[in-house]
Structure formats: structure tokens, C-alpha cells
Amino acid sequence: MEARKDLLDIESLTMEEISYVLDNAAPMKQLFTRSVKKVPVLRGKNVLSLFYENSTRTSSSFEVAAKRLSADVTEFSVSTSSVKKGESLLDTIETLQAMRCDYIVIRHSQAGVPGVVAKHTRASVLNAGDGHHAHPTQALLDAFTFREKFPEVAGRRVVIVGDVEHSRVARSTSRLFHRLGIDVAVLGPSTLIPDARPDHMKRLRSWEEVFDWRPDAVYMLRVQLERQEGQFFPDIPEYHGLYGMNSARLEQVRKLGAYLMHPGPVNRGVEVTDEAMQYERSLISEQVENGIAVRMAVLHWLKPNTGGSAL
Amino acid sequence: MKLFENGQVFQSGELKPTDLLVDEWGLISDIAETGSLASRYPDAQKVDCKGQWLLPAGFDLHVRGMVPGYEHKETIPSLLAAMTNGGWGGMLLMPTGASPIDSGGAVSRLQEALTAAGAGDDVLIAGALTRGLAGEELSSLAGMVSQGVKVVTQVDAAVADAGVLRVAMKYASDFGLLVALQSDTPALSARGVINEGATSYKLGLPGSPAIAQEIGLERDLLLARDTGCRFHAQQVSTARMVDSIRRAKSGGAAVTCDVSIHHLLLTETAVGDYNTACKLSPPLRLEEDRAALIQALADGTIDCVTSSHAPHTEFEKAAPFAEAPFGASALDIALLVGLEKLVQTGEIPLERWLDATAGRPRAILGLPSAELKVGAEARFTIYEPETVGRIDRQAFASKGASSPFLGDTVKGKFLS
Numbered sequence: 077m078e079a080r081k082d083l084l085d086i087e088s089l090t091m092e093e094i095s096y097v098l099d100n101a102a103p104m105k106q107l108f109t110r111s112v113k114k115v116p117v118l119r120g121k122n123v124l125s126l127f128y129e130n131s132t133r134t135s136s137s138f139e140v141a142a143k144r145l146s147a148d149v150t151e152f153s154v155s156t157s158s159v160k161k162g163e164s165l166l167d168t169i170e171t172l173q174a175m176r177c178d179y180i181v182i183r184h185s186q187a188g189v190p191g192v193v194a195k196h197t198r199a200s201v202l203n204a205g206d207g208h209h210a211h212p213t214q215a216l217l218d219a220f221t222f223r224e225k226f227p228e229v230a231g232r233r234v235v236i237v238g239d240v241e242h243s244r245v246a247r248s249t250s251r252l253f254h255r256l257g258i259d260v261a262v263l264g265p266s267t268l269i270p271d272a273r274p275d276h277m278k279r280l281r282s283w284e285e286v287f288d289w290r291p292d293a294v295y296m297l298r299v300q301l302e303r304q305e306g307q308f309f310p311d312i313p314e315y316h317g318l319y320g321m322n323s324a325r326l327e328q329v330r331k332l333g334a335y336l337m338h339p340g341p342v343n344r345g346v347e348v349t350d351e352a353m354q355y356e357r358s359l360i361s362e363q364v365e366n367g368i369a370v371r372m373a374v375l376h377w378l379k380p381n382t383g384g385s386a387l
Numbered sequence: 388m389k390l391f392e393n394g395q396v397f398q399s400g401e402l403k404p405t406d407l408l409v410d411e412w413g414l415i416s417d418i419a420e421t422g423s424l425a426s427r428y429p430d431a432q433k434v435d436c437k438g439q440w441l442l443p444a445g446f447d448l449h450v451r452g453m454v455p456g457y458e459h460k461e462t463i464p465s466l467l468a469a470m471t472n473g474g475w476g477g478m479l480l481m482p483t484g485a486s487p488i489d490s491g492g493a494v495s496r497l498q499e500a501l502t503a504a505g506a507g508d509d510v511l512i513a514g515a516l517t518r519g520l521a522g523e524e525l526s527s528l529a530g531m532v533s534q535g536v537k538v539v540t541q542v543d544a545a546v547a548d549a550g551v552l553r554v555a556m557k558y559a560s561d562f563g564l565l566v567a568l569q570s571d572t573p574a575l576s577a578r579g580v581i582n583e584g585a586t587s588y589k590l591g592l593p594g595s596p597a598i599a600q601e602i603g604l605e606r607d608l609l610l611a612r613d614t615g616c617r618f619h620a621q622q623v624s625t626a627r628m629v630d631s632i633r634r635a636k637s638g639g640a641a642v643t644c645d646v647s648i649h650h651l652l653l654t655e656t657a658v659g660d661y662n663t664a665c666k667l668s669p670p671l672r673l674e675e676d677r678a679a680l681i682q683a684l685a686d687g688t689i690d691c692v693t694s695s696h697a698p699h700t701e702f703e704k705a706a707p708f709a710e711a712p713f714g715a716s717a718l719d720i721a722l723l724v725g726l727e728k729l730v731q732t733g734e735i736p737l738e739r740w741l742d743a744t745a746g747r748p749r750a751i752l753g754l755p756s757a758e759l760k761v762g763a764e765a766r767f768t769i770y771e772p773e774t775v776g777r778i779d780r781q782a783f784a785s786k787g788a789s790s791p792f793l794g795d796t797v798k799g800k801f802l803s
Contacts, residue, residue: 087589164702164706165705165706165707166702166705166706184707186707186708186709186710187590187591187592187661187707187708187709188590188592188660188661188707188708188709189707191660191661192661192705192707206591207591207592207709208591208592209590209591209592210591244591247588247589247591270588272583272584272585272587272588273588274585274588274589
């Protein structure tokens, strides 16, 4: 396996690399049950957290992951101010270079930005979500979580419900699931299910079709209330009525013994009701916990070009 | 007098081994078979054109010159140098400078600057159809016409309001102006930065659907018919747009159209890993669209090929994809890559290619032809089909070098 500097998307990963990260997340997770949860593998290394879009969950997950590996974490606060002041991306990169950090965790509202940063820095760049493009650590933690339940994932079925069009999670997670041999289907209104999606995303038209298809997990996407430009459905109650996880549908899910997944944060009452949040086979909090383990595995795996060994 | 010997001269539709004499007034004064002129004109300065083609110089109908006002992108001297370097003898400048070209005064100021820099009569200025290209009020068309303007356009800012466009077309028709539009439906395309399709999905970028341009073109064709205005469709990019043009032409409409070199040679997949050099307006489309464009160029449904030159700085093009400006620098290289990839491969016959890059553009603007014939002004370029070169930064006289073709090798070269 060749050394890899950056994690930008799922597509560019080899199967060997995917297995490596997923396999290594398991021992990381075991650390969490110890009284001392910290290992010194990244001691002396600096992780810079650069979130151009607000996300407490993902940024804390990366921060906890980095700290459990004994790295120093710096938050470069990019409130929209420096963007508004007209500092260009290339100027920001120049500044980052001068800070001599080893890893840059970046989230940006525009697709492709982490790739531009990666090209211009020696540090390892971890894409923590760019526009509608990719969210590779989310995909890896989803796969890790699913694999904990189904050691043999090939041939299993996952249906993704909601706004596929504007979701980087749907793009990355479905791509990774497909590569692992999991059958992926999607459910949602035509306005949010792109015609030009990859062939492996089978379109289901209703919850009836979903239950007939007998999925092993139902992956509810967050309705991007804040990121949508334009109207794609009339209103929230109608969306919830057609696509939300309500009690009746939850009963069907329970009958199938299927798991419930969600990338968080959940809009309660929009895509998932309070009752569904209590579902005994909900993996939502496990996804959060596994996120830390997977991000530790990723940080441990990537090799910055900043001189010296990351180990 | 200059005697161009031993070359292949393009005349009456084909290359013929011929010698050609240009007199001191720049007129072609004699054309005869190879070797027959040297003895008759012993005093003429001889230019050996062995292995070279003498072709009518191109006329580029779509050049976003960026002057005046965006001199960091392009200056008048760099623009004129790029034109000559690219094998063009003339061009039509789109109103893409910082100040709008929407009055007679604005035209005459730009014209003066061009003349001062040595531009000849074959560098023309297109005016803005609406004031500031805003699509709301008519520009001073009569004032611009008095300064020699023959074409009015909106560049890539389509007039969203059909009522405004209808009035503008009617009014323009009083002056015999050609209205050249890149048809679009902004409500459908507004946020798009590449073609809506598999690539936009994969990259997570907002797409501009083909149907935005297709609806726009149908609307504009109908309005042109209704108003009796001469209409030229700029930058046809999809198979269905080709069908619309074909239908309009067979119905007898006074309509012409063009396609850019990029749309003839590339598809949306060229965007690859967020390559901003391939961020174009209109966006690159699909392979079936490209195939239809080639077919339509071959059969003459598409009249002209343009460079759609749009120079930007390296820094501007290094921005995140969605923020980077639209357009590629192409004035220097459009004819070269076209001759190599379309003509030398046999996809487009040389005669049709020269008609599309020189004959029809000049005819559409009412300019004298660039044919190589006795008595005509010498408007030809010398092309070396076998010379292999590289499209690197040095290949561009333009200040902009952002191009999908940057880094490619190219067979063929223009001599200045």
C-alpha cells in the first residue's frame, strides 16, 4: 500500500486502503473502554481545524480523535469574516503553510476546495465535507458501523431516504457501500433524486416499495433546510408525510429487523419523529462514537509531507 | 513585391501547388503554377513556402476581449498579437470590458484605442443590445450604428424578459443590425457552473441543464421570426439546439449560428477533478451533443466556428471552481487545434473548415471575402501542417493561458 497524503473523496481510495482504515478503526474503538483513552502516536504533531461552515459535531469529532492520538489541535477560526474581507483561498493557504501544521481538517461550502488546498500544501488534508461533493470520513464511519452489525456486508441492502441531490453524505456513503458490495437504493421526491445519479443507486418510489425490497438498514438523510437554494417540496409537513420516519413506518422497519441510520444532526419531526429516535435498532449514537474511532484511524494512516515520520 | 513560392495555395475549394505574388499595395497580383512566376518577376522578394499552406486568414466572431478596463486579463496589444499568432486576420470584439459598450461614444473611444494600437479594419466592435447588458433598457443603437457597429449582443447575459427582447429586436431591425445572442433561460441556468448531469452530480457542483439553452434558443428564434430581425445564435452547444437551427433554416429564416472550438472537441468529462480551465459558458455538454455539433458543422447547419476567447489570470482561475470566472483563452490556439483535430483527421473537409472560420463570418458581417484570388487584398495566413509544437505558456500571445488544451502537443503551426 502506497503512502497517501490526503483524504479527499471515496473514489480515489483503493479497496486495500478502505479495508485498512476500517480494520484499524476497531482497535481505536477499543481504546475508548480503557481508563486512559490516549495513545502517543501523533505526539508533537499539529492538527489544524479549518471549518468554513459551522459544524460542532464533525469538528469536535475530529478534535477528540486528534487529541486521543496526542496531537495538538489548533482551531483556525474562519468565521465568514476573513472570507468577507476578500482573502482569497490561495492567500489563506499561504498563511496555513507558514503555520507548519501536519494535518489540515477542512470543511467548506464549495465543492473541490479541499483538493485545491491539498495541492498547495505539504500537510495532509482531510476533507470534512465540501459543498455537495464529498464527506469521506462520514462514509467510512457509516461503513464501519454497518460492518459491526453485518460482518459479511456484501449483498446486504441499504436504502437512503431524502435529499440525495444536495447531500455529500449520500454521494460518499453510497459510493463506499457500493464498493463494499452493499446494494443501495434511494427514496425521495424527483426534485431531490438526481436523474444523473450513478447506476448503482436504484430508485424506489414509495415506502411500500422500500419494505418490499427488505432493506437491512434505512439511512435517513438530513433535510438541508439551511443549504437549499430554491424550493424542492411544498413544506415540511408534506415532506414528513411522504418521506419521514413516522410510527407506522417504524413498525414496518421493526418487523424487518432493519437498522436506522442518520448522519446527524437530526431535524426531529422532519425526517425522523421523536419516537423513531428511541428505536432500539437506531445506530445514530453509535455512528457518532464510531466517527471518532474512524477519524483516529484516518489520522494515523495519512502521511503528511512535512518532514519526519508521523509515527 | 513579394513572391510566395512552392506552397500549396487554397483556391476554389482546394489546395493547389501554386506561386502567388503580392504587390506593394497588399493586393494579390498574380497566381500561377509553381515555378512559373519567378522568371516573370525577378525583382520580387522571394518567400519559400515549401511544405506550407496559404489559407484565407480566419475571422473570429466571438472574442471576449476584456478591454477596456480589465487590462490585468488582456490588453489591446496582447489581444492583437494573439489574433495574429492564432492565424486570424480579423475578429469581432464582444462588449466585455469594464465599461459597457452601449453608446456611440463608448464605441468610438474603444475604436480609437484599437486604431492607435495598430488594429486594422478587420477588428470590429459589437455593441451591447441593452444598456450595461442588464437586459432592461435599450442601448443607443443609432449612436453605435453611426460608429460602424454591425452587431449587437448580450454576450452571456441573456435577456430574461421576452418583452424587452421583442422590443429590442424590432428596434434593431430598423438598422439592419445583426442581433447575436447566446440563448439561455436564466431561471433554469442561473446557478449552474457546469453541465447538469453525471459530472455535476459526481463533483457536487450546481448544474446548468441543456434545456435552459434549448428553451432560450426556441424563444429567440420565434421572436426573431416575429420581429423580422436578423438573428445569429452564438455558441450552440447541444444536439437539440442543432435541431432547432436546422428547422428554422429549412423554414427559410434569416438565421445563422456558431459553435466554439471547445464545444466541438470536449465534453463535460474534461472538467475532471475541478479543472477550472474547462469552466465555460455555455458549459461543455455530452458526447452525443458534441457528435451532433460536428455533424452540423460538416453539413453547414452550423455556419461558423469561433474561439470564444475569454482570457483570465492564473490567480482568478485558481479560485474554487464555483467562484472561478467562466471562459478559456483560445484566440492563439483555436484554429491550430481545429485544423489538427478536425481537418487533418478528415472529420471536417478543409473547404468547410475555411468557410466556417473565414468565409461565412466575413459574409455575415458584410466584409469582403478573404479568398486568395487575383485582385483581392492579401488576407491569408501561412500554415505548416507538419510542424509539431507544444501548447505551453509561450504558445499564447494573449495574457490569459487558461485553456483545456494547455500542455497538449499540437501538429501544425501558423507563421507570423
